[in-house]
Amino acid sequence: MNRTAGIIVIGNEILSGKVTDTNSSFLARELRQMGVDVRRITVIPDELDDIARTVRWFHDRFDLVFTSGGVGPTHDDVTIEGVARAFDRAVVRERELEQKLRDFYKEKVNDARLKMSEVPAGAELIYGGALAFPTMKVENVYVLPGIPEILQSKFLAIRDRFAVDPFYLRIVYTREGEGAIAQFLNDTLRLFPELLLGSYPKIGDPEYLVKLTLESKDREYVERALEHLLRVLPEGCVVKTESP
Secondary structure: OOEEEEEEEEOHHHHOOOOOOOHHHHHHHHHHHOOEEEEEEEEEOOOHHHHHHHHHHHHHHOOEEEEEOOOOOOOOOOHHHHHHHHOOOOEEEOHHHHHHHHHHHHHHOOHHHHHHHEEEOOOEEEOOOOOOOOEEEEOOEEEEOOOHHHHHHHHHHHHHHHOOOOOEEEEEEEOOOHHHHHHHHHHHHHHOOOOEEEEEEOOOOOOOOEEEEEEEOOHHHHHHHHHHHHHHOOOOOEEEEEOO
């Protein structure tokens, strides 16, 4: 079974360089480990029309969509409204969330804090994990916060629902550069056209010059491709192989 995903990072602070995005790389790694094929990652500003348009585009093209950022209590936290607009839904206060916020803040409750209870009408609220606050799901879109520690906790609490057939990965490290081994990679792909073959040069590492990755959801296919590649690479070229 194959499943595709897209990741939308929302925030002017990312586009201005004030904050470094680590959420997309975390999500991409986690999803890959579960067999989900991440097809696109994009970063957009805190602008309603842009959020709505991008969410709708991703929704129409990928099985799973994850947004990161823009769900707090301040003026620039407009992701909820943007997601609602993408699906022509109203933004409403969810009664249970509102009561949780009132109980937690007591006399310190205010409109900014109660904004955290706003959801697109009909959104599914997924509880679980260490945090009492739920993850929001609208159709195939999962709305996650921008703070990395909170995003990671929320995602790990629901990650099992995304698992499909895993990718099988084999890694080869070589002493030769890409120019010297390109013909052997092309030869391997001609024989194994469905193979996901990656080539990643490394500068300044005394151990190897290129890291090669071979991936497929068919374990036997990867093993046969690896056997062929190791056979055609020049003698003494391979430093080591790994099977993570």
